[in-house]
Amino acid sequence: MRKSSMRAGWRKASSIRSAVIATAVVALTSSASASVNGPRLPEGPGTASTNAAPGTQKEVQTKEQKKSEKKSAKSPGSSTEITAIPFGDKNNGRVYNASGGVEIAEGRVLICDNKTSDALLELRLDPSGVKVGPLVRRPLAGATVEDAEGMTRVELDGHSFFIVSSSFNRHNDTVGGKMVALEGSADGFLRVDEAADGSLTAQNMPGVREWLVAHYPDLKAVAEAVPDDGGINIEGLTWDPNRGAILFGVRTPLRSGRPLVLPVRLKNGGNPWTVDSLEALPAIVLDDGQPPAGRGIRALAYAPKRHLFVLGLGKAISGTDATFALYTWDGGEDGKLRLRPHATFNRKLKLEGMAHAIVHGKDALVILDDAGGYAVIPADDPRLQ
Numbered sequence: 597m598r599k600s601s602m603r604a605g606w607r608k609a610s611s612i613r614s615a616v617i618a619t620a621v622v623a624l625t626s627s628a629s630a631s632v633n634g635p636r637l638p639e640g641p642g643t644a645s646t647n648a649a650p651g652t653q654k655e656v657q658t659k660e661q662k663k664s665e666k667k668s669a670k671s672p673g674s675s676t677e678i679t680a681i682p683f684g685d686k687n688n689g690r691v692y693n694a695s696g697g698v699e700i701a702e703g704r705v706l707i708c709d710n711k712t713s714d715a716l717l718e719l720r721l722d723p724s725g726v727k728v729g730p731l732v733r734r735p736l737a738g739a740t741v742e743d744a745e746g747m748t749r750v751e752l753d754g755h756s757f758f759i760v761s762s763s764f765n766r767h768n769d770t771v772g773g774k775m776v777a778l779e780g781s782a783d784g785f786l787r788v789d790e791a792a793d794g795s796l797t798a799q800n801m802p803g804v805r806e807w808l809v810a811h812y813p814d815l816k817a818v819a820e821a822v823p824d825d826g827g828i829n830i831e832g833l834t835w836d837p838n839r840g841a842i843l844f845g846v847r848t849p850l851r852s853g854r855p856l857v858l859p860v861r862l863k864n865g866g867n868p869w870t871v872d873s874l875e876a877l878p879a880i881v882l883d884d885g886q887p888p889a890g891r892g893i894r895a896l897a898y899a900p901k902r903h904l905f906v907l908g909l910g911k912a913i914s915g916t917d918a919t920f921a922l923y924t925w926d927g928g929e930d931g932k933l934r935l936r937p938h939a940t941f942n943r944k945l946k947l948e949g950m951a952h953a954i955v956h957g958k959d960a961l962v963i964l965d966d967a968g969g970y971a972v973i974p975a976d977d978p979r980l981q
Contacts, residue, residue: 676979679942680969683719685731687711691968692731696747696833696895697951698758700790705953705962706734708744708760716747716760716788716796723956725972739800741784746833746896747949752840753865758788759842760798764805765829768822775824775914781805787869799869808844811876812858818849824913826850831948832857832896834905838927841877843905845893848912853888854881855909857896857931882907882931890918897950899924899975901959906980907933908947908963920947922979939979945969 683692687709694717697707703721718732745763749756762785767778785804789797805828809819821827832845836859844858859877866873882893892912898905905925911918922939925931941947949964959975973980 676938677940677942678945678963678971678973678979680945680963680965680967680971681727682969683727683731692717693966693968694949694964694970695745695831695966696760696949697962697964698747698749699951699953702954702957703728705951706747706758707731707949707951707964708741708747710743710745710763710948710966713740713742713744713784719962719970721953721955721972725955725960725974727970734794734796736786736788736796736798739784739786739798741786741798741800743782744784745831745948746845747951748833748835748842748898750835750842750862750866751837752862755865757866758786758790759833759835760784760786760788761830761833761844762805763829763831763847764808766820766822766827768824775822777820777822781828787866801869801871803871804874807871807874808858808860812879814846814849814851814856814879823848824915826913829892830858832893832907834896834898836898836905836927837900839877843896845896845907847892847894850888850890850892850912851879851881853890854883855891855893855912856881857893878929880929880931882925882933884909884921884923884933884935890916891921894920894947895950895964897952897961899952899959899961901975903927906950906961908950910947920945936980938981939973945971 685692693710694707695710697705700706705719707717707719709717714736716734718734720728722728741760741762743763744760746761748759750759762782765782767780768775769778783805785801786798809815815828818827823829826849829847830844831847834843836843839859839861841859841861844860846856846858857880861875861877863873863875890912891909893907894910895908896905905927907923907925908920909923910920920941922936923933924936925933944967946966947963948966951962953960953962955972961973961980963971
C-alpha cells in the first residue's frame with residue numbers, strides 16, 4: 597500500500613511538471629510571435645480608412661472617441677438613444693460648436709461652427725459613418741459671419757450655392773447668472789460659392805436682421821431683448837424647394853409657447869444678393885399636438901427623397917427642463933408635426949444642427965452636437981420612422 601501511494605504521488609508530480617512546461621512553451625511561443633508580428637490591432641470603425649480622401653491624415657482616435665463609437669455602434673433594437681461621437685479636434689483648445697451643415701459629396705459634409713467666423717469645416721465619413729481624419733478647415737474669402745447657427749444648400753434656376761446664417765441675437769454677456777444685453781447684434785447672411793478648385797467665396801447680404809424685424813411682428817416685439825428673455829435667436833435654416841424659399845427656424849421668440857418657421861422667398865435667384873431679393877411669406881406656427889412645452893427650433897434639415905423636413909426641438913431658453921425631441925413635418929401651412937418617438941437623445945448631447953448626407957450610397961441624417969461631436973443615423977433606421 598505504501599509503494600502504491602508513492603507511485604501515485606510520483607505520477608501526480610510528473611503530470612504537474614509536464615503541465616507547467618507546456619504552459620511555459622505556449623507563453624514563450626506567443627511572446628515570440630508578438631515580437632515578430634507586433635501586437636494585433638483592432639479592426640472596424642476604430643481604424644483609419646484606407647479609402648481616405650487625398651490629402652487627409654490618418655487619425656489616432658482618443659479613448660473618449662472609441663468609447664462613444666462603441667455606444668453608437670449598438671443596433672437600434674438594443675438602444676434608441678442617440679449618442680454623439682466626439683470630433684477629437686479642437687478649435688484653439690476649445691471643442692468645435694458645430695451648428696449647421698450641408699452635404700457636398702458622398703461621405704463629405706460641410707459644417708459651420710458658431711465660434712469660427714472666417715471658415716467652414718469639412719467632415720469626412722467612412723462607409724460606416726465614422727469620421728476619417730481631422731476636420732478640414734475651408735477658409736471663406738470675401739466675408740465673415742458672426743455666431744453662425746444655420747447652413748443650407750440652395751438649388752435654384754440651375755445654380756447651386758450655400759447659405760450660412762447668423763443667429764441674429766442681441767450681443768450679450770452673463771452677469772450674476774443672468775443674461776444681460778450688450779451693444780449691437782450678431783450679423784451675417786452669407787452666400788457661399790464653391791469654385792472648381794474647392795475654394796469658397798462668400799458674399800454677405802447686409803441688413804437681414806433689420807429686414808426680418810420689419811416683416812415679422814413676432815420678431816419686432818422682442819428686437820432689443822436677449823435670447824433668455826425671448827429675444828431673437830434663429831438656429832434653424834434650410835431650403836424649401838417647393839416654396840422656393842429659405843426657412844428660418846426660430847428658437848426664440850415663441851408664439852403662445854410654440855415654435856415658428858419664417859419662410860422667405862428668394863427672388864431672381866438671389867440676384868442681386870441684397871434684401872431686395874427677399875419676399876416675406878406668412879409665418880408658420882408649428883404644432884406637435886401636445887400642450888406648449890417651451891421648445892424652440894434647435895435644428896432643421898430637409899430629407900429630399902422623403903420630401904419631409906426633420907426638426908430638432910429643445911429648450912427655447914436656458915434654465916428650463918425641456919428635453920430634445922425629433923419631429924418630421926410635411927411643410928404644410930398648418931404646421932402639424934409628427935413626433936419620432938423612438939429617437940431619444942443622450943443627456944450629454946446638445947443638438948445644434950442637422951444635415952442630410954449620403955453614406956455608403958444611402959441616405960442618412962447627420963446630427964451635430966454643440967458639445968463637439970456628431971452622430972450618423974441611416975434614413976431607414978427605426979428611430980427616423
